[in-house]
Amino acid sequence: MQAVEIVLVLLLAVVVSGAVSRMLPLAIPRPLIQIAFGAVIGLVADWRVTLNPELFFLLFLPPLLFLDGWRIPRENLFRDRTTIVQLALWLVIFTVLGMGLLIHWMIPAMPLPVAFALAAVISPTDPIAVAAITRKTPMPSRMMHILEGEALLNDASGLVCLRFAVAAALTGTFSIFDAAGDFLWMALGGLAIGVAVTWSVTRVTRWLSRRFGEESGSQILVSLLIPFGAYLAAEEAGCSGILAAVAAGVTMSVVETTGQALAVTRIRRNTVWGAIQFAANGAIFILLGEQLPGILDKAAHTVRSTGHHDPWWLAIYVVAIVAALAALRFAWVWVSLRFTLRQAGKPARPNWRIVAAMSVAGVRGAITLAGVLTLPLVMRDGSAFPARELAIFLAMGVIIVSLITATVFLPMLLKGLQMPSEPGHDRAENAARVAAAHAAIAAIEKAQHDLSKGRDDADLYVEAAGRIMPLYRQRIESRSFEGEAAAMARLNDAIERDLRLAGLKAERSEIFRRVRARELDSETAGKLVREIDLLETRFDDPMD
Template sequence: MEAFYSVLLLVLATIVANTIYPYFSVIPQAFYQIFAGALLSLIPMFHHFALEPEVFMLLIIGPLMFFDGKNASAKDLRRNVGSIASMAIVLAVLTVVAMGYLAHSMVVGIPLALAFALAAIVTPTDAVAVSSITTNMAVPERVMGMLERESLFNDASGLVAFNLALAAFTTGKFSVGMGVKHFLIVFFGGLLIGVILGGLAVWARVLLVQSGMDSSSVIIPYDIIVPFLIYLAAEHLELSGILAVVAAGLMYSFSSKQLRLSSTQLQLVSRSSWNIITSILNGFVFVLLGATLPTVWVNIQQDHTKDLTTFLILAVVLYVVMTALRYLWIRFDWALIHSKPKKRRSYALVGALSGVHGTITLAMAFSLPLTFNGAAFPYRNTMIFVAAVVIILSLLVPTIVLPFVLPKKTATVDPDQLEQERKALVAYASERLAQENPDTPASAQAVIQVLNSQTNNTRPDKKVTRLLLNQATQMEVKAVQGLADDGTIPTPFANRYVRLLLMKSQMSSRNPLVNTNIWFRFVGHRLWHLITHHGDRRKRRERLQTGQRHSHRGGDRSRPGHVSAAEQERRESFMLVEKTIYTQVMAFLTEATTIDNQAEVNAVRYYYNARHRRFESTQTANEQSELFIQAFQHEYTYIRQRRSSKEIPRALADELYQQVSTDQMLYTQEIAGEE
């Protein structure tokens, strides 16, 4: 149970860090996650927290690498095989060898095999961490592509080298020939088993869809369990589980056309599910780093107090030398990204600084055995500490330096203009929908409310909302007043209704004089009407009394469930008032809507729709489905007209088309599921 609570707290810390990040996005997201983990370390259950290395690799790294492979471009990978081999294999192996000898020479007493293991830990790069740092910066496309391809495969190179180094340490035996042979078998064997099992997984998924079992409750769990099964199978055969899941993910990427034959709803749910899972897992790793780093620090102070400075210097030297190696490799175009000579220097600097270390580095550090020959594994805390410092340096340095090197990212579409046009097209569609559907106002307003809710991410202004509510209240009073003047509803009922309406409005208003003014105007109008229409009032009273006598003769008052004539009249009057008020208020809101007050109008519309739904049951799925189709057609018409008149650029029109298309898919799928 303690393990469950620990994992739950780690996930909650990840969610909290991800929630805070958008408000202060200048600082990379990973730092918020590390800080959240550091706060967790204050809780007693995290004072000696340790996650099983095998479980960590299986549950976190496996699905993350599968997702990266699944989203990789098959065409791009085929075109850049040379660059991948150069960065992910040649440079990775060279870095492990160089860093291993350097660490062995700097730390007295550390075995050479463990020095190589440490070098293998700090070699892999993390493209996801790079993306979080460079969110608002324009990274050259060639450099970013190189980083993404490199991170797919150098993880496996680092892991294979790491396992070889650990095996050499634990057995005491190692030969270069056997090591190279083992590296090739594990590396390419992992790729082969991943291709085979990934192909089988794709075939089984397509078969499930073709058999009609394409519901999200079947396919989504199937997709999630695939990387775990493939990872376990590869590890059971003593091959690279990481490369196996990457290869399986690539098979999903190669088979994207076949996988698209599933329903739109399934594709949307699948994409959303994977985005959520990977976001949580990536954050989970950095939270775990923050949670374990204080414990590692304490353990190092207790075991090697005099060497703590040495370990800090070692981490800094390893980071500097690795960055220099990356710079030279890209500067002389050994990375094979085929950049122009005049741009190689800037590309090399950006590529070197963007060699950020993250998930895989920390995962390998945590995967170090806890014990060796019945005792604590030697230098385990030291290696985790050095890896953590390298990770933090690799995040911190580019965060500080890259903004001075790279220009700010310029969006192809102005966000402010996009937001304004989005509001304008929704306003256009709402107005047309209300005008063309006077016979189904409730259904039309429900659709309008949903459309408007998609364009407003800010809270409604309270002052503007209160003003609209007050104006709507005045509309209600005028509507009741008109019905009473026409004799459609009894005057006593109108008086009671307005009193109750104003009392309710009084409770939510900060200006009681407004409602008092409305009340006096209503009373004055009623008195004047009684004086000027006295004869009409007497005739209406006689008609009403005649109708009541007929009702008494024809009705059986003793019958159970019998409703008196007076009660029936009140009900009919109330329904008539509600219908009249709803129609007039919605017409007023439609007319009052502008691009700037959509949030406030929608808040008032939501209130009246919710009230009206209690008394009207005429909203059907078919009506709303047809109205949604109408609304989307109006939105497409608005975009086409604006584009034809050249009032908006093509890029903005394409973005609007994409948003409307996505909304249409979501709404039609939702309505279809409710029928």
Template sequence: MLESFPYYLSLIVAIVLLIMLANKIKVAYPVLLVIAGLLISFIPGIPTMHIDPELIFLIFLPPLLYEAAWGISWKELWRWRRIITSFAFVVVFLTAMSVAFVANHFIPGFSLVLGFLLGGIVSPPDAVSAGAILKFVKVPKRMSSILEGESLLNDSSSLIIFRFALIAVATGQFVWYEAALSFSWMLIGGVGIGLVIGWIFMKVHQYLPTDTNMDIVLTMVTPYIMYLSAEELHSSGVLAVVSGGLFLSNKRHLFLSSTSRLRGVNVWESLCFILNGLVFMLIGLDLPEITAGLEGVSISSAIGYGVLITVVLIVGRILSAYGAVMITLIARNFITVADTRNPGYKVPFILGWTGMRGVVSLAAALSIPLHLPDGAAFPQRNLILFITFIVILLTLLIQGLTLPYLIRKIQIPNLDETLSEEEVYHTIRIQLAENALIHLKTHYSEQLSNQPVLQQMARKWEQNMAIADNELMAEECKLVYLDILNQQRQWLIQKNNDEKTLDEEIIRKHLRYLDMEEEKLSFL
């Protein structure tokens, strides 16, 4: 392990450089990392990478899901709950069923149960891939909300299908009523466990004397405790993390200080940045291990099977997207739906094209045991693993590289907003200043007349209300202010060097204040 440490360290540096390159050439970084991992794996003398599925499920998955749950809007999730749950559960099940029948019919030696096992593995799209791609193009808020919401839930539904199929292969039987009870417990128990543990941690933050560092550490251990607790009770650890994360996200202003919230965001963004980079690099690096276990079938035939399953997944998701729109248009006649307008053919197609697969699929395939309980080799394990790899690679390359072009070419109509995001932001900024002035003059009129500092604050809010939007956003003003801040930094550093007895910590406080002022420029 210690001998390989320089290799792993160089991988992290390579990941950072490759993501920088991806941002430069405007390509989604998961695509570039997988390709780079493939190329590195062919270099002679490179250590063979072995991915332990427990490493993915336990180390990587809980924090990534938890961070995604903190980032999503509960309001948007609830607004689009019907289409999100249909994609996360119904579409995942239909996808797994489609893969099962196709694999059973076209791949020699594949039973229907093995087909469902493969379907459960490859059915969930990867949220990180779609999110990385959508960074470079503008899509309506409703689409990003649906994709984010689906990604939170589809991993749990696909892993449930995978577990039941795995049990059926191992035991040779499938008892439907036992499966129904187990499925219900995984759903209800997972959500319940996540909410209970989330509530406990919220109370810990509220009533124990924590500081900022303790708050951040507690947020980092929370998803692991949720996941492990649910898995120990044979429930869904993924649903526990998602439900608990959503609960705590909506209560964050009740139990976390402003300092903890601000610093926590920085820590979590850095952590998830490197975790996401590592998992996609590992996918490419794992190719030698995957191909080494492929026996009894030629590489060309295995690639053909992978292409076939990929086509089924892409076509099935696009058809499901159009089907979801049709059902919504029919259902609006009987129930209240989030939007009664017809989105046309563009939105469902793009929604269907965002079906890139990722590391959860590979981890599920790797977690298939080598042997059955009776000691026999697990049937078709290596072929399932290879097909999963081909599916991930092709969906990332084909859909990942073409999605930005299609979004720009199709020009999806925005059915929600009549104003731009910047216009809405500055409108609320003016209303916020007006609200502050009213509160100040209503409740603190005496202090306002006696305190110069409060008078200065009131004048600032009045100026915010008076300045037009285009003046607030003037880039020229931002550049001038940025130059002044840099000049102040140089002055502080020079003063610190010249005055030997001056406490440097005082200078650092002023420098931190200038950093915060510069950060505020992105909100002006």
């Protein structure tokens, strides 16, 4: 019964923290608020959450990594692939080696393999935390896309490095040649299994939907099970379940381009996955805060075993690690951008504000915490895993300090910052809308002809088509202008959208009024409101 109460308290804390983050006038990131809520729970509640590392890893990481792979814009990932790979792979290896040696030098009581494990878990970045920080100071879209692509790949590379470091800590041996062979098997096998699981499952569900009809609930449940299936299948084969989950998400985004799922399925599925992402990320940070008081006590004891007695040494360690991470990232971003600019034939002098913003935006978050909490509890001989509590505390400290640093400095660096433009984005969008409108007009004309053939009421079909097609023709005209005419067309679109939204909101208010007055039954009202909500979702889009 206590486990159920703990889950309910965690979810309630996630909800309340989200409300508080919206109420505060300052742009305090939601993760910091959630950590504070968790700390309060840890100090006030008379229970402690005992986390099973393997269970924690399985419950939180596969869906989050799957969703990252699913929602990442593939075109942006491919366009900036050189920069992303340099940040997500080589920077991770550079960070693991450099920070592992530094941490072991600072804290000799922490064995070198454990220091490398800690360095591995603090290497992944968290774009969701960055998005929370920059919600009042928007980040250039191209920079955000690079950070999202980096986070997608460095989650996998950092956690794979963690796996090798933990294996070395448990066995006491490490071979670079064996590690290289294992890495190739884990990486390639994990990617292949993730692709195979998603492709095969979606093919089967698509066949069943075509044969027997589609049920939205089943489709949503299948999408929830895919990341866990890919992860477990890869782990069973001795491959990387992390990479399998990422590959499954990217494959899902490719499969979705077939457009065979029902519109209502896509809408409901996006809502469900949005709620899961919000709850999972929030629960991780709440758990971080809840574990903080107890880990602080154990970490202080570990520090005393190194010869220090002042708990402030913990703060010194955290600040030193964050400073070293920032310095490594700044240097790497600078070199990476110089290399990219030189390859593009442009002056190889990166804007220092872009470099600084990219460095400060390397916030650590949910993946770092989830990874460090999976450190084994005991060694193979039954003894306690060395410096586990200290490693967890330092990772928590890095998360908190990096969030605070980004909160203070990132808005200042982003103010007025311009990234290289994303060529052809608006033009491609307009072209797609015009082409879709032409296709719609052709389909309506054909449907009108086919449906009215041989009918006495054929004029009704002509009149109905005449009411629908002008909307598409208006879209074609408004998207075909250039210069001032295009600006005026966009203004007209914005005015029309505002008027439509006002009308839809009035419709919904009237329906609810009739329900309250018992002039309309709830079932009919639900159907009408659902139709209005779908229309409002379509028009309440600033990019429309």
